[in-house]
Amino acid sequence: MGxxxxxxxxxxxxxxxxxxxxxxxxxxxxxxxxxxxxxxxxVPIEVREGExxxxxxxxxxxxxxxxxxxxGAPLLRQETGSAHIDxxxxxxAAPWQDTKILVGSKEEEKPFTFTHSLxxxxxxxxxxxxxxxxxxxxxxxxxxxxxYEVNDxxxxxxxxxxxxxxxxxxxxxxxxxxxxALRKVFHAHxxxxxxxxxxxxxxxxxxxxxxxxxxxIDVEGEATDLAFVKRGLLADVASVPQGTNALLDxxxxxxxxxxxxxxxxxxxxxxxxxxxxVGKMEEDWLCGITDALKSFSTRHALPRTIxxxxxxxxxxxxxxxxxxxxxxxxxxxxxxxxVITLSEKHIAQHVKxxxxxxxxxxxxxxxxxxNKQSL
Numbered sequence: 013m014g015x016x017x018x019x020x021x022x023x024x025x026x027x028x029x030x031x032x033x034x035x036x037x038x039x040x041x042x043x044x045x046x047x048x049x050x051x052x053x054x055v056p057i058e059v060r061e062g063e064x065x066x067x068x069x070x071x072x073x074x075x076x077x078x079x080x081x082x083x084g085a086p087l088l089r090q091e092t093g094s095a096h097i098d099x100x101x102x103x104x105a106a107p108w109q110d111t112k113i114l115v116g117s118k119e120e121e122k123p124f125t126f127t128h129s130l131x132x133x134x135x136x137x138x139x140x141x142x143x144x145x146x147x148x149x150x151x152x153x154x155x156x157x158x159x160y161e162v163n164d165x166x167x168x169x170x171x172x173x174x175x176x177x178x179x180x181x182x183x184x185x186x187x188x189x190x191x192x193a194l195r196k197v198f199h200a201h202x203x204x205x206x207x208x209x210x211x212x213x214x215x216x217x218x219x220x221x222x223x224x225x226x227x228x229i230d231v232e233g234e235a236t237d238l239a240f241v242k243r244g245l246l247a248d249v250a251s252v253p254q255g256t257n258a259l260l261d262x263x264x265x266x267x268x269x270x271x272x273x274x275x276x277x278x279x280x281x282x283x284x285x286x287x288x289x290v291g292k293m294e295e296d297w298l299c300g301i302t303d304a305l306k307s308f309s310t311r312h313a314l315p316r317t318i319x320x321x322x323x324x325x326x327x328x329x330x331x332x333x334x335x336x337x338x339x340x341x342x343x344x345x346x347x348x349x350x351v352i353t354l355s356e357k358h359i360a361q362h363v364k365x366x367x368x369x370x371x372x373x374x375x376x377x378x379x380x381x382x383n384k385q386s387l
Contacts, residue, residue, distance in 0.1 A: 225242055
């Protein structure tokens with residue numbers, strides 16, 4: 013299944029709700045064409061003293077909505093002939109989102125026929141307690157018959173059936189407030205919420221079809237999300253409550269600069285205070301990452317390919333941190349890791365950036381995901 017075939021012409025508002033900022037874009041889709049992004053904007057989430065993070069996020073979302081309508085909608089009309097938004101897709105990251113990978117199975121001595129009712133029965137037994145939470149997604153992302161992934165399993169005979177199910181949820185109040193804010197701005201009936209894991213998994217798997225085993229590490233403002241893909245299937249997810257904001261704050265307090273041509277590698281020798289701040293941030297982040305990877309390694313052999321998604325200012329620094337002995341030791345081997353740091357250039361061939369849009373990796377990935385979901 014390709015990324016670009018579309019049955020219709022439509023415009024979609026893409027909203028990326030991260031831990032440190034909210035981003036938005038107007039994307040336009042046409043059949044047999046790459047998605048086009050005509051406008052982008054990003055607003056930092058600024059937590060005021062004594063304020064709940066949820067309140068700060070919703071305030072930033074309101075500001076973003078006003079920017080998109082005031083500045084983006086006229087440009088969308090100019091470029092496409094209409095400012096009408098057909099739907100809204102919002103990706104919600106940690107700490108707002110909770111995502112789990114569940115596996116349900118049925119095995120018999122004699123072959124049985126895989127049916128829709130059997131799928132519902134297996135999936136129903138995988139239900140988790142979501143009291144007080146709203147499920148954003150509860151979808152079967154893979155069906156495995158007798159050990160092999162099967163895209164169309166219905167009617168086939170098997171002795172064992174395994175379902176890999178992705179379940180993501182939000183607190184009801186947060187989900188309702190997000191949807192209410194988006195409907196108020198865009199007046200769209202179709203508002204869908206998704207999460208980091210299914211979005212990044214679907215896009216990267218299509219962009220790199222020959223990579224079957226890999227990790228995705230998405231480092232945002234206040235948190236880091238990890239997804240583990242094994243044999244082409246999303247096998248595990250985790251979240252770490254440390255991100256890049258502490259690093260960027262250390263930069264500002266240390267009055268340092270990122271040297272030209274250094275690909276974001278930060279000069280920790282600039283002054284002792286800065287080195288101390290960055291060292292603490294690095295240690296906290298490393299502890300969280302290694303704990304998550306250790307948890308993965310108890311269930312699976314860790315893959316040697318890592319896709320890193322991060323703010324441009326911190327990419328080089330995070331590449332260096334990942335390449336430390338503390339992380340390498342988890343693989344029980346001296347072989348080098350393959351770290352692919354995704355940037356706007358990797359996705360430029362798949363998404364057209366036009367008008368007043370600026371390169372934004374996360375919003376471009378959302379455009380590819382939205383395009384794929386409607387095939």
